[in-house]
Amino acid sequence: MKKxxxxxxxxxxxxxxxxxxxxxxxxxxxxxxxxxxxxxxxxQLINHFTGWPIGLMILVGNIPLFLLGWRFLGGRRFxxxxxxxxxxxxxxxxxxxxxxxxxxNGAGTALINDLQGDIFLxxxxxxxxxxxxxxxxxxxxxxxxxxxxxxxxxxxxxxxxMTQSYLVVDTAVILGAGFIFGWKQALYAMIxxxxx
Numbered sequence: 001m002k003k004x005x006x007x008x009x010x011x012x013x014x015x016x017x018x019x020x021x022x023x024x025x026x027x028x029x030x031x032x033x034x035x036x037x038x039x040x041x042x043x044q045l046i047n048h049f050t051g052w053p054i055g056l057m058i059l060v061g062n063i064p065l066f067l068l069g070w071r072f073l074g075g076r077r078f079x080x081x082x083x084x085x086x087x088x089x090x091x092x093x094x095x096x097x098x099x100x101x102x103x104x105n106g107a108g109t110a111l112i113n114d115l116q117g118d119i120f121l122x123x124x125x126x127x128x129x130x131x132x133x134x135x136x137x138x139x140x141x142x143x144x145x146x147x148x149x150x151x152x153x154x155x156x157x158x159x160x161x162m163t164q165s166y167l168v169v170d171t172a173v174i175l176g177a178g179f180i181f182g183w184k185q186a187l188y189a190m191i192x193x194x195x196x
Contacts, residue, residue, distance in 0.1 A: 013140035014085050021133035021144065022055075022092035028126030030054065032119050034189045035177030036130065037170030038147035039065070041189075045173075045180055055094030062086045062145040069149040072157060081142035082149065089144065123188040127195035134196060 025036060033048075035041035043057035066086060070079050137144045143152065151165035170193050178186030 010081070010140035010142065011084060013136045014081060014142045015088050017133040017136035017140070017142075017144070018085055018088035019092050019133075020136065021089055021130050022096060024126045024129035024133065025054070025093055026096045028122045028129065029189075029192070031116065032122035032126075032188075033177075033181040033185050034119070034123055034126060034192055035174050035181065035185070036126070036189070037166075037173050037193050040146065041170070041173040041177060045177060048180060053094045055090040055092070058093060058146075059086060059090035062090075062149075065146060065149045068153060069143070072153045073149070077141075078143070081140070082145055085137060085142055086145040119184065119188050123192040124195065127192035130192075131196035 025040060028034070029036045029040075030044060033044075035044050039058055039061040040054075042061055043054045046052055046057045047054045066079075066082060069082060134144060143149055147166055147169040150169055151162045154160040154165045155162050171190070174186050174189045174193065177189060
């Protein structure tokens with residue numbers, strides 16, 4: 001049993017990280033129309049036009065990237081940890097809408113209403129909270145899916161640094177969101193991306 005404790009700890013951290021990232025998305029990024037970059041940002045854009053659940057779109061958008069990651073990054077550990085992160089993040093993102101925290105007059109709604117109209121604070125709080133989530137996933141030797149997988153593939157395959165890969169992919173999503181949500185939101189989304 002003792003030899004499994006590090007793996008159990010890692011999976012617990014990944015699940016906690018997914019919850020924290022979903023909290024950041026639901027409390028700060030979505031209400032302020034800040035595209036969070038990567039698959040999550042694309043999912044926000046799809047939701048804006050179709051009303052389809054963001055968490056479901058995150059799951060669907062991650063499937064091809066997960067398959068690419070499995071092929072090029074390989075390994076059972078990668079697949080299990082990444083699948084856990086993607087599934088729990090998607091699930092938490094959509095389940096949060098069903099909880100009392102986000103119900104009318106719930107604590108989450110009160111926080112959202114308190115920050116409503118202050119895009120700077122939404123981007124800052126969202127970035128800090130999601131950054132904690134990313135840090136926990138990396139500490140657990142996992143990946144959060146999305147542009148994280150793409151960045152690792154480009155790093156391994158072409159030697160492109162992880163930061164450059166993130167910058168290119170997430171900037172493209174945020175620029176696309178600028179056409180939809182506005183350029184002020186795009187600027188603050190870039191700031192949030194940098195801070196996180």
